[in-house]
Amino acid sequence: MGWSSFFKRKNSIEAREMTFVEHLEELRKHLIRSVLALISTTIVAFFLTDFLFRKVLFYALDKNFPTYRLLCWLSLQLKNPDLCFAPVKPSVQTFDMGEAFMLHMKVCIFFGFLLAFPFIINELWKFIKPGLYDKEIKATRGVVFVTSFLFLLGVLFGYFVLAPFSINFLVSYQLPFVNDQINIIKASSYINYMFMFTLPTGIIFELPIFIFYLSKVGIITNRDMIKYRKHAIVVILFIAAIVTPPDVISQIIVTIPVYLLYEISIGIAAKQTKLREKEEQV
Helix, strand or coil: CCHHHCCEEECCCCEEECCHHHHHHHHHHHHHHHHHHHHHHHHHHHHCHHHHHHHHHHHHHCCCCHHHHHHHHHHHHHCCHHHCCCCCCCEEECCCCCHHHHHHHHHHHHHHHHHHHHHHHHHHHHHHHHHCCHHHHHHCCCHHHHHHHHHHHHHHHHHHHHHHHHHHHHHHCCCCCCCCCCCEEEHHHHHHHHHHHHHHHHHHCCHHHHHHHHHHCCCCCHHHHHHCHHHHHHHHHHHHHHHCCCCHHHHHHHHHHHHHHHHHHHHHHHHHHHHHHHHHHC
16 A cells, blocks of 8 residues: 555545545544543543552552562562562652642543543544555454554553562662651652553554554565664663663563564564565566
8 A cells, every 4th residue: 555545535436535624524523532532531530530549550559469469479489588579658648739639630531541542543543444445454454452452461561560660669769878768759750650651661562563554555674674673672772761760670671572572573564565565566
């Protein structure tokens, strides 16, 4: 598929090209439905406030958090007590007038976005789908499910793997020559870090989807990805340094799965490049 054929609709008789205004009108409809979905899920999140704050956001400070329980179980199996550790228990406070309300709204919107993500992706797909040929639609079947799954997988990875280690490192870090340091942190700081540990990883885990479409239109090939693999590793390390605290362990935790996704994407690009080159020879 070339870019010139992207904005074309087909019916059973013949394809007709939509005007720019028609494209804007169609896009407006999908955006309105997406915004309505986000508003609806945000309202749902508002009524689940107690659960979201106690059992989701601040659950990483609880010793019963699944990650800590798994590590303690592994410590017993491997007979290594160092693997089992209790989470840091800081005092979380709000300091500014209106901070609690604004945080409440921010959390509701964030979880509303997570809930509405599959619907938003589906609306985006509905906008793109008419510009594809039948064989291209067939090749991209299930794209909404795969995109939503990878995003959710990335968010869960950030929540269960990255967040616990990062939070404990940041909260327990001691300044030199400071005795009896009291761990009092702003609620906004904690929540913003939790967002940073989850949302970017959800986006990063979409790498195979991006590579699929880039290789499909010929912008990138598996040969390019292999050629620039060393450069990609540097970029991955740079991204890991941005989304994690300044400790080596957290950066490695992010780097390993992202690099594995890159290798998987090479296989995806190889398949799409082969199909595209075969079509061009016909």
